[in-house]
Amino acid sequence: MPIHKLLIANRGEIAVRIIRAARTLGIKTVQVHSTADADSLAVEIADEAVEIGPPAASKSYLDVDAILDAARKKDADAVHPGYGFLAENADFADAVEAAGMAFIGPRGETIRRMGDKAAARKAAKEAGVPTVPGSEGLLAGAAAARQVADEIGYPVMIKATAGGGGRGIRIAQNGDELDQLAPQAASEASAAFGDGGLYLEKVIERARHIEVQILGDGKNVIHCFERECSLQRRRQKVWEEAPSPALNEDTREALCTSAVRLASSVGYRGAGTIEYLYDDATGEFYFIEMNTRIQVEHPVTEEITGTDLVAEMIRIAGGAPLSIRQGDLAIDGHAIEVRINAEDPSNNFMPFPGLVSDFRFPGGPGVRFDHMLYPGYQIPPFYDSLLGKLIVKGNSREDAIARLKSALSEFRIDGLKTTAPLFMALASDEQVQASAFHTGWLEPWLEENSARLAQNQGGIAA
Amino acid sequence: MAKQEIRSPLPGTFYRKPAPDQPEFKAPGDNIAKGDVIGLVEVMKSFHEITSEFEGKLIGFLVDNEEPVAPGQVLAEIEN
Structure with a gap:
């Protein structure tokens, strides 16, 4: 049943992203929000908005009854959970479907099975996917x-x-x-x-984090190649790219088809990501977990494949078969995403929820900025620090890094400290340029380079 | 006897307990030493301890557990 009105059970940049995808499909949008998000960009651009509770996420974005009440009140026929909050809550997926609405994601039972790490590992083994x-x-x-x-x-x-x-x-x-x-x-x-x-x-030492984007309609599953997310701080990804610079064609094919096998074995519906560790020394890859939702870093895949993953997951939830065939997809160029967080990289990444007094965002070919900002926006302190994602694409990885440096040199947000200086330093680092990194690489680098991160926050005028 | 105020240096959410299933850091009437933790402020999913710069007796809290706070807002009062 095609979707007419979609409720977005999330906030921030991903809510904005989902509203945009829905709009291109001719679907009306309802944005739920806490009192702290009444003046958010998502609320402003959605067709309708409903307040569902106080700032604390436990009393708003995690309140299943409040979200379902809002959906009924506004006659929504579908709910998109985004990432985080209720996105991988199987009971929420079941409750949405029980209320007669489409959940934009897999069935509750799939979320339950793949969300249980030991059960997911078993499913991987059964599908012939190597596990650690x-x-x-x-x-x-x-x-x-x-x-x-x-x-x-x-x-x-x-x-x-x-x-x-x-x-x-x-x-x-x-x-x-x-x-x-x-x-x-x-x-x-x-x-x-x-x-x-x-x-x-x-523990696989000096491993890379490589993950495969898959899409399924409950019958067929395709992959949209891989992303590499080895640059992490406290196990949180800060820089993601596609394709992985570490894989040769044979390994890429083996990795991506193993992901399709696993997703097919559970009759997967929607967008999902299968995460692996990749051992440079041996060329072996190992399944670690599956994420049954859209991911923060999905845009790098969109950039190299020309797909709209969020629109595709909405279409699938509306009952449509996959609109893309595996044979239609090829890797075009190289994309990099960096996470612009309201944090001060020169002060141990201290959160900085300030008032956005002014900004300059970069543009030009191959530059995309998915964000939640406008001049005069007061960043609420109650949620995570992600402000937006700067995504660049080039014909090669070298081109993409050149575009990243150019984009960051224009990038400026006044009134805040952000992680932008970290990415200028990383883009200029020889080891990053040579993609000579692994999941344990960034933290010692941060300690050695703390002085460089103190420079250049753009036009800070708090 | 003077009344001293402990203020939040950050915006965020105030917590009087280290975790939901644990006892409160301090209760009204407790004696407070310099450096004692009286609560946490969560800002953007990172937790910061609020310590007392004063010693004395805790009169009470002006912000409830799990309520939003603004920078500079008085969290608790101490008598010394």
């Missing part, structure tokens, strides 16, 4: 953990089955550390996620 050496399913206790770890070798990662986004992970260098950390990890996971289930994985 580790425990078969959940650990039965501390003695079992020790036995598995002694077999696969140290260091090992202790992971919470209900965790995600880098949370609930501990690393043990040896058996004694494992004995000490495993009980702590279980009680912490139990408190944080309501589920103390743990599993173990071998």
